[in-house]
Amino acid sequence: MRLLVTGGAGYVGSVVATRLLELGHQVVVLDDLSTGNREAVPAGAEFVHGEVGADTAGVLAAHGPFDAVLHFAAMSLVGESVTDPDKYWHGNVVAGIALLDAMCEAGVGTLVFSSTAATYGEPDRVPIVETAPTAPTNPYGATKLAIDHAITSYAHARGLGAVSLRYFNVAGAYGGAGENRVVETHLIPLVLQAALGHRPDIAIFGTDYPTADGTAVRDYIHVADLADAHVLALEAAESGTHRIYNLGSGEGFSVREVIDTCKQVTGIDFPVRIAERRAGDPAVLIASSQRAVDELGWRPQRTDLTQVVADAWEYTRALGERAHSAPR
Numbered sequence: 001m002r003l004l005v006t007g008g009a010g011y012v013g014s015v016v017a018t019r020l021l022e023l024g025h026q027v028v029v030l031d032d033l034s035t036g037n038r039e040a041v042p043a044g045a046e047f048v049h050g051e052v053g054a055d056t057a058g059v060l061a062a063h064g065p066f067d068a069v070l071h072f073a074a075m076s077l078v079g080e081s082v083t084d085p086d087k088y089w090h091g092n093v094v095a096g097i098a099l100l101d102a103m104c105e106a107g108v109g110t111l112v113f114s115s116t117a118a119t120y121g122e123p124d125r126v127p128i129v130e131t132a133p134t135a136p137t138n139p140y141g142a143t144k145l146a147i148d149h150a151i152t153s154y155a156h157a158r159g160l161g162a163v164s165l166r167y168f169n170v171a172g173a174y175g176g177a178g179e180n181r182v183v184e185t186h187l188i189p190l191v192l193q194a195a196l197g198h199r200p201d202i203a204i205f206g207t208d209y210p211t212a213d214g215t216a217v218r219d220y221i222h223v224a225d226l227a228d229a230h231v232l233a234l235e236a237a238e239s240g241t242h243r244i245y246n247l248g249s250g251e252g253f254s255v256r257e258v259i260d261t262c263k264q265v266t267g268i269d270f271p272v273r274i275a276e277r278r279a280g281d282p283a284v285l286i287a288s289s290q291r292a293v294d295e296l297g298w299r300p301q302r303t304d305l306t307q308v309v310a311d312a313w314e315y316t317r318a319l320g321e322r323a324h325s326a327p328r
């Protein structure tokens with residue numbers, strides 16, 4: 001298939017693009033490099049430097065015909081979405097609608113969209129199923145949910161075949177692609193930076209949650225398993241329908257458990273400090289991915305947290321070595 005991957009210079013987008021190329025697909029990456037890195041775009045993909053909102057129509061016309069679009073490009077920091085909502089409504093929603101219009105105009109009928117667990121907000125019960133109420137607690141989740149609603153109506157009215165994948169906490173690395181953000185806020189890469197001595201310590205945001213050890217619990221999914229789900233979603237998309245799937249490992253780990261696993265995998269002890277809760281953080285987020293298993297035939301292979309951390313560690317260490325050996 002010939003595929004447009006928006007956000008293919010970012011973390012998940014670059015891993016999925018790598019996987020699609022391995023499977024023999026042709027990949028064109030559209031990315032404005034606002035948060036991604038040009039080096040992350042896998043060799044073998046064509047790269048177009050541009051914005052989703054302004055440039056998708058032109059790319060679909062000039063580089064097509066395309067069989068499908070995988071739309072990763074988005075703003076995705078919960079805290080920033082609270083302070084700068086305009087960035088999120090424009091970057092995620094206005095640009096997302098432009099992408100849907102451009103697809104209809106160009107006759108591209110298949111979309112795989114990166115949605116998020118943040119669309120559910122604070123869950124009534126875990127594991128979270130797709131029929132759970134959607135009540136996002138921040139603009140990031142609200143903008144992703146808004147696009148999910150738009151996709152449903154475009155699917156019904158225009159015959160789009162769409163699949164939204166609601167990711168829980170994505171981690172790990174695959175094929176030389178991993179987490180490498182200019183501004184890092186995610187737990188595992190930050191802990192590994194502390195292990196490398198690139199930051200003085202790791203802060204635990206809150207030890208008074210109603211969980212076994214008092215720290216927040218999350219469901220960490222290996223990015224390679226996530227990539228496999230995108231491939232299955234592409235195959236499953238059906239004209240006129242919008243399907244939604246949660247993707248996680250189905251198991252929750254506390255912040256303390258993640259830190260302990262990182263210490264064990266790296267063999268390095270590093271300082272840990274206790275800090276206040278981070279605003280907007282739910283206590284426990286765990287996915288039910290049963291629907292993806294039943295309907296897509298998804299079979300996650302790397303559900304062991306030790307493996308997730310080991311793969312992230314290999315990538316982070318290589319990244320640290322490259323940064324330190326680069327000419328200044």
Ligand code: UFG
Nearest residue numbers: 076116117118168185186187190203204205216255278281
């Ligand atoms: N945490 C710390 N210290 C840190 C960083 C994070 O204790 O230095 C804690 C957080 O408070 C949270 C957990 O580690 O309890 C995981 O935090 P992350 O920032 O790694 O991930 P989030 O759960 O906040 O966010 C992820 C995705 C979002 C998505 C959200 C919804 O990154 O895009 O899940 O489920 F919206």
